[in-house]
Amino acid sequence: xxxxxxxxxxxxxxVKTEKDIDLSKKFYFIGKTDExxxxxxxxxxxxxxxxxxxxxxxxxxxQGIMDFYLIGILSKLSxxxxxxxxxxxxxxxxxxxxxxxxxxxxxxxxxxxxxxxL
Numbered sequence: 001x002x003x004x005x006x007x008x009x010x011x012x013x014x015v016k017t018e019k020d021i022d023l024s025k026k027f028y029f030i031g032k033t034d035e036x037x038x039x040x041x042x043x044x045x046x047x048x049x050x051x052x053x054x055x056x057x058x059x060x061x062x063q064g065i066m067d068f069y070l071i072g073i074l075s076k077l078s079x080x081x082x083x084x085x086x087x088x089x090x091x092x093x094x095x096x097x098x099x100x101x102x103x104x105x106x107x108x109x110x111x112x113x114x115x116x117x118l
């Protein structure tokens with residue numbers, strides 16, 4: 001399994017409406033439910049008028065397209081990070097999983113996962 005760093009500094013936030021999101025940007029993730037609209041985006045692209053926001057996230061992705069029949073990859077990675085006192089914010093797309101960690105834990109997270117020789 002190959003882990004690829006995402007080079008952006010990221011923000012996790014809540015917005016009032018989809019109109020607050022610039023859909024022309026290259027990288028973002030939107031989660032919409034009946035209770036909220038959440039956005040993960042590069043910090044520099046964060047909408048000005050957010051309900052709540054938390055800056056200081058970095059991310060990596062599991063490189064390549066993961067088959068839906070692969071079981072437990074995100075669970076295994078999150079367990080390793082939890083054992084090392086590293087909290088995560090996970091985002092899944094059709095192709096793969098992204099794991100966000102706070103910036104101050106990013107190097108440690110990568111080192112811990114590389115040491116596991118996944």
